[in-house]
Each structure stands twice: as structure tokens, then as C-alpha cells.
Amino acid sequence: MVAINTLVDRLIDTDPYLKAHRPALMRRLGHIQGMRERVTGGRVDLPDLASGHEHFGLHRTAAGWIFREWAPNATAVYLIGDFCGWTDDPAFALSRSADDGQWEINLPADALHHGDLFRLRIHWNGGRGDRIPAYARRVVQDPATLIFNAQVWAPDEPYRWRQPDFRRPDHPPLIYEVHAGMAQDAEKIGSWREFTARILPRIAGSGYNTIQLMAVQEHPYYGSFGYHVSSFFAPSSRFGPPEDLMALIDAAHEQGLAVIMDLVHSHAVSNTVEGLGLFDGTEYLYFHQGPRGYHHAWDSRCFDYGKPQVVHFLLSNCRYWLDAFHVDGFRFDGITSMLYRHHGLEKAFSGYDDYFNEAVDEDALAYLTLANQVIHRLRPDALTVAEDISGMPGLALPVADGGTGFDCRFAMGVPDYWIRLVKDTPDESWPMGQLWHELTNRRRSERTISYAESHDQALVGDKTLMFRMADAGIYHHMSVDDPDPVVNRAMGLHKMIRLVTLATAGGGYLNFMGNEFGHPDWIDFPREGNGWSFCYARRQWHLADDPGLKYGLLARFDRRMIALAREAGLLAGQEPALLWDHDPDKILAFVRAGWIFVFNFHPSRSFVDYGIPAPGGSYRMVLDSDHRDFGGHGRLAPDQIHHALKEKNSPWGRRLYLYLPSRTAIVLKPLTDSKGEP
Template sequence: MTTVTSLADRLIDADPYLSAHRTALTRRLAHIQTLRERITEGSVDLLDLASGHEYFGLHRTAKGWIFREWAPNATAVYLLGDFCGWQEDSAFALTQLAADGQWAIDLPANVLHHGDLFRLRIHWNGGAGDRIPAYARRVVQDPYTLIFNAQVWAPEQPYRWRCPDFRRPDRAPLIYEVHVGMAQEEEKVGSWREFTETVLPRIITAGYNTIQLMAVQEHPYYGSFGYHVSNFFAASSRFGPPEDLMALIDAAHEAGIAVIMDLVHSHAVANTVEGLGLFDGTEYQYFHQGARGHHYAWDSRCFDYGKPEVVHFLLSNCRYWLDAFHVDGFRFDGITSMLYTHHGLERAFSGYDDYFNDTVDEDALAYLALANEVIHRLRPDAMTVAEDISGMPGLALPVAEGGVGFDYRFAMGIPDNWIRLTKDTPDENWPMGHLWYELTNRRREERTISYTESHDQALVGDKTLMFRMADAAMYDHMCIDDPDLAVDRAMALHKMIRLITLATAGSGYLNFMGNEFGHPDWIDFPREGNGWSYRYARRQWHLVDAPDLKYRLLARFDRQMIGLFARFDLLAGGDPQRLWDHDSDKVLIFMRAGWVFAFNFHPERSWPDYGFPAPAGSYRMILNTDDDRFGGHGRLTADQRHQGLKDEHSPFGSRLSLYLPSRTAFALQPQSI
């Protein structure tokens, strides 16, 4: 049996700087085992424990229905609905099952029907309130009263999966991040069905192999981007019925595309009727009591990960989405907020001491390890990604190696660096050595996913990279026959930035929908300040479809770039190796999987016969950003071949000599491949 001491030793072997924190590491690893034993009581299998959704909530039985809820502070619980005129009725009073706060009621088959609305009324000493059941699988909002209720969802014909045995291929994830509601062209909330019919084919054509779905779990406020979850087991009804989400996932699987979803376990909406706040009259049922239970920056509630019932609830939520919707994994949102009692707010995380102090929530760390164990035992092919800005060591290492078990972590510093460069530094002053450092600075033992810009950068008040670089010129000069200098610069850098971010990525790459073709404007959800308009809460696909606009040229480049990396599986070819960088020349050249990637960021100077050390052999140009098919100036010859030259001063004994046009990058394939 592997001991916590040996697991700590494995972590330290991978990162010797952790040796000063051996005691803390050992304690944390022991805490994971303690929490596992505590919630399973040493006798229940963890996968069986993570099946609370099959016990709690509303379920059909051979005789009718059974409903169960956990409300330990309740003194009485009633079902309300049309069946009782929405009034308390003793015939619909739940019975307390045990001292641990479980309540249940059996109902005849003819009392509830598919589509019926219902909720709970919970009484406690000193008060009462209406609540949506914690395990509700369907929650809908009345369009007129705006009131939320649970809904009986039991169609006569359950969804029949076309690809029930789909398994995520073992390949580097090339992720297309989407928000279904704003994925459509019309000024409205889009649906699962519309997405499947109109947007999924675009993703298939674009060559991405993974879709990341945002805002899946039910949330009362659309403008929260889906991050203020109220009902953890309900797919958002504003996008359509659950079967339409299943059909979306099925269609993606038929195309060989995996589907992961944002899983928000870092906090919950503070609402009481719609959410879990004060569910049984106490603020500590699911959350920490007092100030620690309130995330004041997000106006939300913080889970108590040391409470067995809460861990049971969240682990069951992980399993539910895998079981019921066949998702292929999760992007865990807000990991930094979970891991630290200060939520990472206004913290620099400049040293290892920041990871080992009394602000770390070791209960949260233990929960995440158990969540990864459940997910990977249930679906060994499933993919989990940690969104953590702190750089906590071991997050993306297997539990068997002393880690928390995530498959990947986001390289969140990379988009921040691109913001700083494009916002604050003229490109003629971009530092090549520092750029290389920022793009490749990661824990080699942990897999990372890189991205050029996040969805947060597209939100109101900020700008995407293309919009930041081209600014107002995007509104007037995106016609193909309009040689505008500002747009020309923005397009050239847009392609170069995306190529270098992908080519240096650790183990995967992510793009937010529309950013690949330089979608203009910011994202602004309907709100009081904009007259509840949907004008900016959509994607303008007609721009990329228009043959006379430059957007389609950027999309064409992205498609070729993604296709190249997918076809040759270049991210599996080990880390990139720097061959040459020169600040004054604005040149950065590196190798990966035997390929040579050359970048000249200089805004004015082109370099003929630019020599640099490289392995001997012949190389063929496969992709270049200056290709006129991509809106470039066509200064390079397609399929041009380059032969290595002998050079005794080169560490390889040879060098390459290339023509590097200004603001151009290209990829050279070694001809032995």
C-alpha cells in the first residue's frame, strides 16, 4: 500500500523546491485519505457513495413516485403544486426518516405527471420558506411571473443514445469553448437544438476535437455567464429540454468530438428560493457559517468541503453529469477561490510559501482529489481541467503520484501576458526572451492547456485581442479590398499570436467561439444598463461567411493551423526547444516534434538569409501567416524547401538560412516525417 509519506516523496522528486514543505504535503495527503474514510465510513465504495442523485429528489417507483430531501433543521416539509392547489396539505407532508435530517414521501402514480410544476415548503423553528429541491433535475422559470419551480420530467420515451459507448480519444485537446445561449446570430437566447443544427457543423469544419460547454447548470440570472448556479443537477431550461442537450452531445460524439462542461463547485448563488441559501433555515447546511460562507466579491455562497453531506452532494453531481448526459469531463471553475480562504483576491502568488499556510482550505483540496477519483474511476477516458491562477503544485498530477488528480490545468498567465503586451507595449518593443519565458513557463510534470485570450477578455468593459489591436478600424476597414494599415497589423499579429501560443502549448489549446476569426465588439448580456438588449450577447456568423470580408481569412488560417496540429499530433511531440531569439531583430525560432517554427515580430524589417542553428536535413514550408489566402502579402513561396547547411559553430553542426518577412511566422516540416 502506498503511504502518504511515499506520495509526498514522489511530489518532492518531481519538484525539489517542495522539500521545505514535506510536513504540509504529508498532512494534506493524509487528509484526503481521512476525508475518504470519513464519508464512506470505511465500508461504502466511493462510486456508490457518489450516487446521491439516484436516492434524493423525485423518482418513479413500481407503484408511483418517491421523493426524498435532506433538510436537517426542518421541522416540517410539504410538497406544493397543482395537485394541492399550491397550499400545504397533510396528504403531501413528508415524513422524517432519520435523525440525520432525511425526509420522504410516497405518492400514487396519478398524482404527478410529466411537465407538472412543484416545489417545497420547509418549516423550521421560527420560520418557513419555499424552496426548489436540492436534487431537482429540471427547473423552469415562468416567463410572466419570473418565478422558478421544479418540474416533473419523465417523458414516455426517454432519450435513446446513438453513441452510448463513445470514449474520448487519447489526443491533445483542441478545445472550442462555447456559450450556447449567445452562440446564435439572432438577438435572443439560443437553444441546444439551434446550436446542434447551426454551430456544431462550424466546429466540426474548424477541426477542433473538444467542445467546452459553459453555463450548463441552471442559473437564475442569465448575465452571470452561468457561474451563479442555483440548481446543480438541472441543465439550464432556458436553452431547451434535457433531451436536446443530450442530442447535442450525441451529435458531437458522432463527429468524434468530445464534450466537457464547466462544473461550478467553487461557490453557489446566494438566492434562497431558487438556490441552496438558507435551504432549511440555516446558512450552514451546505455552506460555511458567517463571513467565511460568503464570497463578497462574487456575491455568492461558499461550500463547506469538510462536511460529509456536502461532499456527498458534490461528488454525486460529478457522477450525475457523466451518467445522465454522457459528458466527457469537466472544467472545474474557480479552483483558486476554493483552495484559499482569501479566494486568491489581490494575491500575487510569488513564492512557495503562498501555497503552504493557514489560508489554504485543505478540505477543498481533499474534495477535489476525491472528485477526480470518482470521475476517473467511472470514466478513465474523462478529462478534468483545473482553472487555477495560483499555480498550486500538484493539481494536475495523478492522485497515485501525490497530486490532486486533474488531467490538465489552464496556463492562465499566457492570456494575461498577451493583454499586457498588446495594451501597454508597442510591438516594436516586445521582448522576445521574456515572451518565450511566459509562453513556456510551466511545471513540466503537469500538463497544461494554453490559450491566447479568455472569455473574460471578451466581456463588457474589456476587449478581445483583435478588437484591442484594430480598435475602431474594424468597423470600417474589414473589406478584403481595403488595405487599411491598422487592420493589416492586427490581422498579422492575430495570426502570429495564435500560432505561437498553440505551438508552445504544454498539452492542449483553447479558443473561445468567434475569437478565431476576430469577432468584433465585446460581450454584453442583457441588463438594465443596456435596456435588456441582446445585441451584443450573440455571435455574428455572417461576418465570417461573407466572401468580401477579412474575417473569413482569419478563420481559414485558424482552420489550417488547428488541422496541422491535429493531423500531426504536434503537441504530443515533447516540449518546444528554443533555437534562436533576438530582441532587436524581433525574431524567435524554436523546434517542436522535429518541426521548426519561425517568428519575425518586427513591424518593419524583413530579414533575408537569416541564419540560425538547426538540425541537419531538409524542411518544407507547410503553413505561413503571410499567405494571401489568410489575408497576408504573399511574400513567401508555398511548399518552399529549405536545406540545412553545415556550420561548425552550431551545436547541431548545421544551420538554416531563411527569409523572414516582417510580422510573419511559418512552420517547417522535416522531410523525414
């Protein structure tokens, strides 16, 4: 084990601003090592410890069945279900098997059958209640009564993996964020099978290399977008049986796509029967007691990450999805809420002191570090992504360097900035210098994933970028022969915003499904306020497929943009270098991996022979957002070759002279046969 002093030194080497907080870092890293010792007892290897799902819950054995549950406050526990008439049958009473509150029952093979519904009935001093087992792997809802139950799931033929040894290629992640339920055109809940058949080919054809699956873990309320989890080990049955999710992941692997899933360990649904609330009659079994255990903004429960049994539960959950479903990593949701007792609510993080005070939950930070260790020990190729708005230093640094161990963190300030810019600032006032700062403002030692918009910007109460810019025109002026200026502006900026966000990203890029073609409307799940309608909980792919509409032109640009990023190796480590930014002209230019990107954000001015400082060489224009194939005006001749001319006054010693149409982006590829002496 690396000495704490050494880890702190490595951490400070990557970020000198941390030097003033050395004592806090020493304590924090010591706390992480202490938690590791507490949960393992110093006797068990951490990945082996993370196997609670193989011990707890229902399992078929050679002799029949065994079921175990942790409920230390219980005075009696029964399995109830179809097999006993839902009564407290003594034949299905569990025995308390250990001092730490474990309960256990062994049953003959004919006692339970595949498909049986069941629950636990837990008694405690002064009360009792029905509960879904904490480690339930299959939970179903009765469509008539809407009641949830666990289900015995032991098919005669287990799923046979076609790609059991798939490993995520070591490429920068180009992530396509999806929600299987709303991924279809019809006004209904889509299934894993439908997604596999209809949407996977679209994603593979679009050039993205990673799928991020939302709403995988079981959640009682569909409209929670999957973030109010009740059963952490059960894939949501509303999308189909577990084998269909396995088949989806298998099919993605066959097409070379890695699959990561949203992992919600930041909170849990407050429900008692379906969830973990008051599981054994106490509110503190999995969660903090009192006000600290309740997230008022999210109406959910907050885990006690200082409790070894809770850490064991969550670490086992990480391993379960890797082992049972072959996922290739996780996007950890709500990291900011975990890290701070104030959950980051209405909090401006303006300096490093905000990361080192009594508001930081160091138990949560320790848990996240252990989780990353488990995941990367089991799957060195796995991708872990932190969703954190606070900017906590070290999240995306290796544990061996004193970090928390995430591979990447989301650049969450980028989409917020785009929304503010589009919403509040006239085009002619867009500040190029500030834009460059916002797009590239990150710690170089930590990889980030940038995005122009995710599902957050598409939910009711907000608008996607295309919807915000086109407004009502998105309903009336999207025909390819309609010259509507509002829609033309929206399309021009939509392409430029996405390209500049991708080209400046720190190590990865994300897009939410449908946003690449300017999907109209917002996302609104069925709820009482909209008459339980599915109208806005779907993706209208037919719009992108209709050659008479402009949506397909935006999708075509996105495919070309993603292909260019892969061809250039754009995100493979080299940071973009600024060539030129000019506020009055609204010009931004930079070079990355030898490729030159030039953006003219001016709403009306085009420039002839505009001089851009540039490295020497010759360049071919390989992408032009104004091309008619992408819904532009066709003001540039394709495949132009430009030479960087010597100029002593240029910061780079040379200068390119370009025709830059208004509201247009171009990409110049370096020619390998260039002599560099035009």
C-alpha cells in the first residue's frame, strides 16, 4: 500500500492549488484507507468483498433454494407469496443466523418455481410490513393493481453470451446517451428488444462508440427518468426480462459498441414496500437517521456511506452489473449530492475552500474511491464517469495518484453556458474569448467529457438548443425548401455549437438521443398533469428519416462530425491550441491534432481572405457546415486546398487566408505530402 504522504505529494504535483490543504488531504486519504480496512476487516480482498449479491437474496442450490436478508431490527421474517397464500406460514419463516442481523432460510427445490411472486413480511417491535428484498434481481408490477413484487427468476436455460470476452477499446468515449423506454416513435414504453432491433443499428451507423443506458435499475415511478431507484439489483422489468437486456448488451458488443449504465448510488426512493425505506422498521438501516437522511429537493433517501454494511451493499451492486450483465462501466449519477451535506443546492463553488470544510461528506468520497478500485480491479478496461458540478479536485485522477479514481468527469458547465448564451445574449454580442475559456476551462490532469446538451436540457421546464433557437419554427418551417430565417439561424448555430464542443472536449463527447438531429419538443413523461400521455416521452425518428425535412440534414452533419473526430484522433490526448479569437468579427480558430478549426459566428458578416495565424503546411477543407448536404447555403467550394503563407508578424510565423461565410464552421485537414513552403 502506497504511503499517504506519497499519495498527497502526487496529488499536489498535479494541482499546486491543493498545497494549502495538505493536512485535509492527509486526513481524507487516511480515512479512505481506514474505510477499506473496516469493510474488509483486513482479511478479504476488496473485489472479493464486493460479492454480497452472491450471498444475500434468493439463490438456487443443488439441494433447492437458499434466501438471506439483512434486517437487524427484525423480530421475525417470513417469505410470503404465491407458494403460501401470502400468509405468515411457519414453513417459510427465516431464522436469524448471525449476530449482525442476517436472516436465512433453506427450502426444497419444489417449494419455489420460476415466475412465482413473493415478498418479505418483516416483523419488529411495535409493527410489521411487507418489503421487496434488498437484493431482489427481478421485480414486476401488476398492471391492474400497480403493486410491485419480487419474482423468482430461474429460467431452465440461462442466457448464453455470444461475446463473453468483449473489452472496451481504448478509444476516447463518444457517448450516445439513451433511454430504452422512450427510444421508439410510438406513444408507449419501448422494450429492450425494440431498442436492440431498431435503435442499435442507428447508433452504430452514427459513429458513436459508447452507449450510456439510462433508467436500468428498477424504479417505481416511470416519470423519475430512472433516478428514484427502488431495487438496485433488478433491471427494470417494464422494458422486458433480464435476458433481453443481456441480449441488448451482447448485440452492442457485436457491433463494437461499449455499454455503460447510469448507476444511482447518490440516493434512493423513499418508498417502503418497494424500496429500502424503513426496511426493518428503522430509518437508519441503509440511510442516515433524521433530517440528514432525507433529500428534500429530490424527495428521496440519503445513504449512510460511513456504515460498512451500506458500503458492502453498494460495492456489491457495482460488481453485480459487471458480472451479471457485462456492462463496460458506469456513469455515477448525482456525485455532487453525495459529496456535500448541502447536496450542492444553490451553492456556488468559487474556490478551493469549498472543497475542504465540514460540509464535505468524506465517507461518500471514501466510498467512491473504493468503488472505482473494485470496478477497475475487475475490469481494467471499464469506464467510470463522475457527474459532478462542483469541480471537486482529484475525482478523475487514478487512486494511485491520490485521486478518487474516475476515468472522466462531465464538463457540466459547458451545456449550462450554451443555454445561457443562446437564451440571454444576442448573436452579435457573443464573446469569443469567454466562449473559448468556457469550452477549455478544465484541469489538464483530469479527463473530461463535454456535451452541448444532455437529457437535462431536454426536460420539461427547459428546452433543447434547437427548440430554443427555432421556437415555433420547428413545427412549421422544417421543410427542406423552406427558407425561413429563424430556422436557418437555428440550424447554422446548432451545427457550429456541436462541432466546437466536440473539437474542444477534454477526452470524450456525449449526445442525448435525437438531439443530434434537432428533435422537437421537450421530454415529458406520463404524469397526472399531462393526462398520463406518452406524446413527449418518445423519439420521433421518422422526422430524421424523411428526406423532405431538415432534421435529416442535421443528422448527416453529426455523422460526418463524429467520423472526423475518429479519423483525426481528435480527443486522444492533445489539447486544442488557440490560433485566433476576435470579438468584433466573431471569429474563433484553433488547432488540434494538426487539424485546424475555424468558426465565424457572426450573424451577417462574411469575410474574404481573412487571415488566421496557423502552423506551416498545406490543408484541405474536409468539413464545411454551410454545405448544402447539411442544410447550408453552399457558399464554399468543396475540397479546397489552402497554404499557410510565411508572415513574420503572425504569432505562428505563417497565416492562412480564408473565405469565411457568416455563421459557418470549416475544418482543415493537414496534407501529409505538404512541403510546407508555398
